[in-house]
Amino acid sequence: MPPGIELRGLDLRYAGAEIFSGLTLILPPAEFSVLLGPSGAGKTSLLRIIAGLEPPDAGTVTATDNAPLAGRVSYMAQQDLLLPWASALKNVCLGARLRGEPQNFARAQELLEQVGLPHRASARPAELSGGERQRVALARTLYEDRPVVLMDEPFSSLDAITRVRMQDLAAKFLAGRTVLLITHDPFEACRLGHSFTILSGSPARLAVPTRLPGIPPRAPDEDGILHLQGELLRQLAQS
Numbered sequence: 001m002p003p004g005i006e007l008r009g010l011d012l013r014y015a016g017a018e019i020f021s022g023l024t025l026i027l028p029p030a031e032f033s034v035l036l037g038p039s040g041a042g043k044t045s046l047l048r049i050i051a052g053l054e055p056p057d058a059g060t061v062t063a064t065d066n067a068p069l070a071g072r073v074s075y076m077a078q079q080d081l082l083l084p085w086a087s088a089l090k091n092v093c094l095g096a097r098l099r100g101e102p103q104n105f106a107r108a109q110e111l112l113e114q115v116g117l118p119h120r121a122s123a124r125p126a127e128l129s130g131g132e133r134q135r136v137a138l139a140r141t142l143y144e145d146r147p148v149v150l151m152d153e154p155f156s157s158l159d160a161i162t163r164v165r166m167q168d169l170a171a172k173f174l175a176g177r178t179v180l181l182i183t184h185d186p187f188e189a190c191r192l193g194h195s196f197t198i199l200s201g202s203p204a205r206l207a208v209p210t211r212l213p214g215i216p217p218r219a220p221d222e223d224g225i226l227h228l229q230g231e232l233l234r235q236l237a238q239s
């Protein structure tokens with residue numbers, strides 16, 4: 001069982017401006033938690049703190065099993081962060097290479113197939129479209145095979161059909177892991193989430209999470225998904 005994640009009393013300031021203050025949230029183990037909120041609210045900053053890439057000004061991030069989080073988290077950034085001089089295949093294995101571990105190119109190729117890019121393995125990032133680059137970054141995140149996965153708008157550059165396919169792939173691959181997914185898309189939140197929460201205000205605060213019924217991924221035409229989106233849009237409008 002992967003750990004849950006507890007955020008307690010997180011404060012963040014940039015150059016004196018208070019971005020968020022007193023954030024407290026529990027990400028339940030083995031669930032998809034979805035984070036939404038207006039542009040600039042601090043979602044990416046929060047994810048970077050959880051990933052250990054940035055220290056908060058106050059507060060703690062801990063795993064519910066009390067073991068260190070380091071080495072157990074994979075992070076898919078809002079920008080794809082692909083190395084420009086490495087092929088798509090080598091970018092998928094980049095984490096292993098940076099850690100000095102053997103690179104499993106067969107597994108990386110299999111993941112490129114899963115994201116629909118088997119024929120682009122040798123392409124450099126500059127030769128790929130924005131949506132293709134995003135799918136290479138997704139393959140890299142899945143390659144890492146970590147119990148905790150943080151994803152920042154992972155499907156934002158994809159067309160509608162590819163987006164639904166990649167949502168299904170992520171749901172299948174990451175089932176049973178502790179996932180925090182940032183999105184601006186209420187449909188995506190309602191397809192993939194066990195729960196959602198909204199970060200908003202200045203300084204930003206987190207709303208009490210809303211549980212979503214049933215088990216993700218929900219089919220795009222599932223009964224009730226429109227109703228869930230309506231509820232989410234209402235909360236976003238009021239936040």
Ligand SMILES: Nc1ncnc2c1ncn2[C@@H]1O[C@H](COP(=O)(O)OP(=O)(O)OP(=O)(O)O)[C@@H](O)[C@H]1O
Nearest residue numbers: 014015019037038039040041042043044045046078
């Ligand atoms: N390194 C930084 N230095 C100073 N200010 C920053 C820095 N990073 C982010 N900010 C500011 O902090 C606020 C939150 O930024 P953040 O990227 O976390 O927002 P976000 O909720 O992810 O937005 P979006 O939905 O547009 O991605 C913004 O006002 C941004 O301008």
Ligand SMILES: [Mg+2]
Nearest residue numbers: 043044078152
């Ligand atoms: Mg962001």
